Amino acid sequence: MDDPPRRTLSAAQADALLRWSDGADSNRPQPVPDPTCLYGLIGEVAREGSDRTETNPIAIAGNFIAYLSCAIGRMPYLAVGNTSHHARLFFLHVGRSGRGRKGDAVSLVTRIDEAVRAQRPHLAPQIHRGGLSTREGLATLIHDGYRVGQQEVPAIADKRLWVVESEFANVLQQSRRGGNTLSAALRDCWDGVDLKPATKTNRVHATEPHVCLSAAISPVELLALVQRRDLLNGFVNRFLMIWGERTRIEAFPRRAPQARVEGLATAVMDILEFTRPRAENSRETALMTMTNEARRRYAQLYHAELNQDFGSALVDSVLERRAPMLLRLAMVFALTDRQWLIEARHIEAAMAWINYATYSVGFVLAGGKGSPSQHQVEWAAERISAFLASKGSASRRDLVVDCFGRHQPAAVVDAAIAHLIDTAPATVQVEVQARSRSGPGRPATVYRFVRPREPN
The missing domain is CATH 1.10.10 (Arc Repressor Mutant, subunit A)
Structure with missing residues (x-):
């Protein structure tokens, strides 16, 4: 996609920010996800977490997909041309402050992780809760080992890291600082390439990172803080951006029974046992493939919806990576079925997420053009x-x-x-x-x- 003129992109961003700031967009009909989004185990977790609570099921599902994509690790991959895609996703939950229930959307996923960690700790990924500030700080969380004076700090063997950034505004603010390379490091993480030192004085490396994000932000913060550079350099469009606000008002929201949490954790552990290398710390890989039917369906989508332009420089820049995101989502859905083969139903479920992300981006950034009343x-x-x-x-x-x-x-x-x-x-x-x-x-x-x- 050619770079849009600076005035066009900035004007669209300023117009959207003005609408959200003055409340003009507060009563528009919100995007509605297709039920196909809640595929299999993802749907079970979403329905359990939203049952008699204020939390939006699609937000729970998105966070669970991000967690699962991290826990799965780098062993499964899908070859597209000369590029190897791993099931690695960045999820961005957008909703107004107080209504998005952004913290609650992670709560059940965290409880499931705790249950997994209690029974089979080797299956659970490392978790970092917010506070990302620099490339070096990120690399240190999954480093290959380094020296402090005369002391050798041993390498972290497990490169799986789920980052829960409840205040994504912090990441955008760090990106605005001159010389800060955090956004470039996160782009590298999404791509799965090694994190190398940005300066000669810092020698912290992290090879083969498998970093996934669950982030949250309000529409006003997003539009006020995101820079044109981050819209055009591929940082923001690496996030699956989803709109989600509370679905009801509950003074005393239901807590999922622990037995149910442990049952969901058991299903997660079965998936992770299926996707983990047979030998500890090995570099074993597993090639995922697509059925002929799935390939035909993906080709149809690729030549149509996945490369559709919407006539808005702002919206088009954020939706530029719909095709690889669909493939990564389809990988996750297939792996929840404990199979290496991606079928048409996995493509359809993934496309339902891409459609909802498209509606969400339009709703947040372009005043919901095309969204039904x-x-x-x-x-x-x-x-x-x-x-x-x-x-x-x-x-x-x-x-x-x-x-x-x-x-x-x-x-x-x-x-x-x-x-x-x-x-x-x-x-x-x-x-x-x-x-x-x-x-x-x-x-x-x-x-x-x-x-x-x-x-x-």
Whole structure:
């Protein structure tokens, strides 16, 4: 992508900041994720953490994906051309102060990690909670060994590091300091390349880092602190940016039972035992591959949605890495199924996240252009409900073609489906009908009408 003119990018950023600062954007309909985002174990954790709490399930899911991508480590990789992608992700949760419940979105993930650590500590990654300031400080957390005077500091063998940065504004502020190389170091971490000393006086190295981030920030802080340089140099677009605010008000939110936490931890440990090298501290690798069906679906997306421009210099700069992010998400989803093979269903779940990230970025940075209004969503939801009540069930294509005659954009249809699923009691349930391995096409998602129970 060519660099946008400075005035265009800065003006778009200033306009978005003004809208959030004066409250003009406070009542717009918020992005709604596709239920497909909550795939498998990720969905179980998200639903457990959001049940009778104020925490948004999509925010819990994003943090859990970041944690899991870190704990999985560098053994699995996917070759794309001459580039090897590991399941390594940076997650950025955006929400207004007091409403985002950004700290709560990490709480259940932390409890799951504690349960893993108590039973099989070798499976749990190192965790660093905030306070990143320099490249050297980051490298020191996973260093290869160094000397202090006459003393040798032994190397840290396990290079897995999950950074929980609840105040991402701190990272952006550090980036604004002249000569600070933290953002460059984090770019290297996302790429998986060695962290080398930035100066001759500092000799701290970290080879083969596997660093993943869970970060949080408010929209005003993001727009006020991010620099044009970080928008264009690939720093910000390495983050999967997701909008998430509280879904309800609960004076006494429910605490997940410890037995349930330990059950989820057991599922995590099964995944990590599957993905860890057989020999301790070995450099064993495992090549992940894609089914022909998954390859075809990814190629379709790559030539369409994954390289779509939105006519906004600001939005386009942040969404530049949708394709590699989709592949890394698909890797995580396949590994949660304890398999090295990426199937079409993993691509679809990953694409649901990319779509939601796209809606989120547009909502935060461009005033939500293209985001359906609440009136549109409710109108479409009523029409879908009536259509399903008469038909019993339908695919997404059936809804687009037969229910709306192709006259409604995908964003409206998806938001309306999600609205029907999220509304209590739900009037629509989702079924994924796997196709035979020999048959053509990808797994079909079917939406089925749920008749409300008659009152006693």
